[in-house]
Amino acid sequence: MKEADMEKDNAEQPIFSTRAHVFQIDPVTKKNWIPASKHAATVSYFYDATRNVYRIISVGGNKAIINSTITPNMTFTKTSQKFGQWADSRANTVYGLGFASEQNLSQFAEKFQEVREAARLARERSQDKTELTNPALNITAQVVPCPIISANGPGDDKFFRSQSAEMELSTERERVKKMLSEGSVCEVQWEAEFFSLQDNNNKLVAALREANANVEKWKKQLAGYQEEAERLRQRVAELESKSQSTVPSTEQDGDLTERLQNLETLLKSKEEEILHLKGQRPDLTELESERDDLLQKLQEVEDQNQKLEKELEKAKQSLKETHMERDRIKEEINRAGEELDAKICQLSELRSGLSQLLDSN
Incomplete structure (x- = not known):
């Protein structure tokens, strides 16, 4: 009786936590992934000492985006270097996790194997304990009512x-x-x-x-x-001043005019480019x-x-x-x-x- 009371006093506690992007399989197509949260969320393994079960829980905002009880039949599969998934028949869905690094994925997968093995051992111990305690429970059910029926006093x-x-x-x-x-x-x-x-x-x-x-x-x-x-x-100003201060020959004048036109064209193109950049800036x-x-x-x-x-x-x-x-x-x-x-x-x-x-x- 005392041992049972002590077990009830133990609350569900986290045993491992990591950060990952959470996805769920599309219930219609069963092929595409649907993001369960906009950003990476905390994903934790919890152990319930009262019921002797393990769960994976992740909370996004005010709701639980993962609430999966781990059973010995579950398998965690690595589909890429940073992504893994597992199926939960009770929730009728498939969960997917995207990690920041391959090391985080490996740590989560190793913990999944450990927790699954612990769940298997817990189930076996629970079955053995049930088989051993059933006869005693039957005897107790027959003995306990006797004092209550025969009691007749203060x-x-x-x-x-x-x-x-x-x-x-x-x-x-x-x-x-x-x-x-x-x-x-x-x-x-x-x-x-x-x-x-x-x-x-x-x-x-x-x-x-x-x-x-x-x-x-x-x-x-x-x-x-x-x-x-x-x-x-x-x-351009220098060239104009030179052209005005000197009297060049016809050939030099033509060369200077051509150079001036080229410079004016180049200047115009640069000014257009500056206006274009100002418009884009x-x-x-x-x-x-x-x-x-x-x-x-x-x-x-x-x-x-x-x-x-x-x-x-x-x-x-x-x-x-x-x-x-x-x-x-x-x-x-x-x-x-x-x-x-x-x-x-x-x-x-x-x-x-x-x-x-x-x-x-």
Whole structure:
């Protein structure tokens, strides 16, 4: 009885966690993959000591995108260097995971094999235990009603009160177990949201850097074209001044005119190219405004990250206090169980004494 109560007190705990993109098979075509979340999510192995089962759980937003109980018949298959899948007949679907590296995929696959083997051993032990305990349960079912039927005295009132106290203790155990389970799920949700915000933060920083790089590149290119245009204007002005200060011959005049026309044509083409580039160049004011908006959003995301980190610390502290409260309640339950056992022994002795007294009378 004490061992069963201790097993009920143990909540479902994570034993391994990683990050991956989650997919599910299309229920219509059974060929295409449908993304279960926009970003990489936390995928964890959980062990339920109460039911002695293993599960793979992943939370995306406010819902579970993976809730798969591992059975000995399941197989995890690597379909590429960074992708793996397994079929869940209970959920009537096929789950797929895309990892950031081949090493993460190998670690998840090895853990899948270990958990599947543990599930197989747990099933075998459960079957053996059931076969061994069934006869004892039948005997207990025949023996237990006897004292209740034959009880007829003041000792019965105490016996029923002990049963009521035991029921209250069982209710308290279930309440503590539920509270601990909710705490674990809440911690997983906070962790998933924290990683999602980190991904958004990294994307915003990358976009800001890219915008700044493009602005600098356009500035340098525009300055280069402006310098070249200014140099050509100065060259034309010099040639015009030379042509006006000297009286060239007809042949030299023709050469100079031709060169001047070529330079004017080149200058015109450069000016058209500059106008074309100005038309293509994004407005610097808009880019600076967009950069400021991105910086503001980045600051807001960082503030939100800090706020979530504080809330996560509070959640961890609350979970720690819950564990301490659970341990305290567990000790009180054990102490109450020992006191109940002592009271039951006293009641048994009292009943024996009363039976002897009745027999002697």
